[in-house]
Amino acid sequence: MTANEQLHAVAFRSCPTAVVIEDDAQVRALLTQTLEAAGYATDACPNGVEGIETILATSPDLVTVDIDLPGIDGLEVVRRVRAAGLATHIIVVSAQDDEPATLLGFTTGADDYVTKPFRIRELRARIDAVSRRAARAHQSR
Numbered sequence: 138m139t140a141n142e143q144l145h146a147v148a149f150r151s152c153p154t155a156v157v158i159e160d161d162a163q164v165r166a167l168l169t170q171t172l173e174a175a176g177y178a179t180d181a182c183p184n185g186v187e188g189i190e191t192i193l194a195t196s197p198d199l200v201t202v203d204i205d206l207p208g209i210d211g212l213e214v215v216r217r218v219r220a221a222g223l224a225t226h227i228i229v230v231s232a233q234d235d236e237p238a239t240l241l242g243f244t245t246g247a248d249d250y251v252t253k254p255f256r257i258r259e260l261r262a263r264i265d266a267v268s269r270r271a272a273r274a275h276q277s278r
Contacts, residue, residue, distance in 0.1 A: 153198040153268065157181045158188030158214060159230070160206050164253070168201050168230065171257055175264045185209030189217050197225055199267055202247075204231040204238065212245045219246035226267045230255060 155177040159165040165181050172179045177199065182188040185206045192200060192214075200218065204211040215227055227249075229242040234252040242250045249263055 153177050153271070154195060155179045155199040155201070156188060156191050156195065156197045158183075158185060158200065158202040158206065158211065160184060160203060164203075164230075167257070168260075171261055172199070172201070172264065175261060175268065177264075183207075185211065185214045188214055192218055192223065192225065193221060196223060198271055199264065200225050200227045201230050202227060204229060204233055204242070212241065215242070215245045215247055226271065228263060228267070230260075 153176065155172045157165055157168045157172065157179060159168060159181070160183050162183070165183065169179045169181045180191050180195065180197070182191050185202075186208050188200075188202065188206075189209065200214075202211040202214050206214070211229060211231065215229070218225055218227060227247045229247045229250045230253060231238065231242070231250070232253040233239075239250045239252075248267070251260055251263065
C-alpha cells in the first residue's frame with residue numbers, strides 16, 4: 138500500500154484503531170476491553186513480531202506494548218515503529234517500574250509509560266488524553 142493509499146484509508150476509518158501487544162492473555166483482554174470501551178477498533182497480539190507486522194499493516198492510532206515479550210521485546214517494537222516513521226501514539230504498559238526502565242521507554246520513543254498493575258480508570262484517562270491530542274492535531278491540518 139502506498140503512502141497516499143494509507144492516508145486515504147486512515148481518513149475513512151469510522152473509529153480510531155489500536156494494537157495491543159501483550160503476552161499475558163488476561164492483561165491483553167483487559168487492555169483490549171479498555172480500548173474498545175474508549176471507542177477503538179482493536180487488534181491484539183501476543184508477541185512483538187506479530188505486533189510489528191500488525192502495526193505496519195494497519196498504521197494504528199494507538200499502540201500499547203509490554204516490554205517483556207517473547208522474541209522481540211517491547212522496546213525493539215517501539216524502535217521499529219519509530220524507524221518506520223509512523224506517528225502512532227505508543228503507551229508502554231510494563232511491570233518494570235524502576236526509573237531507568239521508564240526513562241529508557243521514553244528515550245526509545247514511547248509517548249507514555251504505565252506500570253503494572255495499572256488502574257483501569259487512570260489508563261482510560263491516558264487513552265482519552267491521547268485521543269484528544271490526536272483530534273486536535275487532525276483539526277489543525
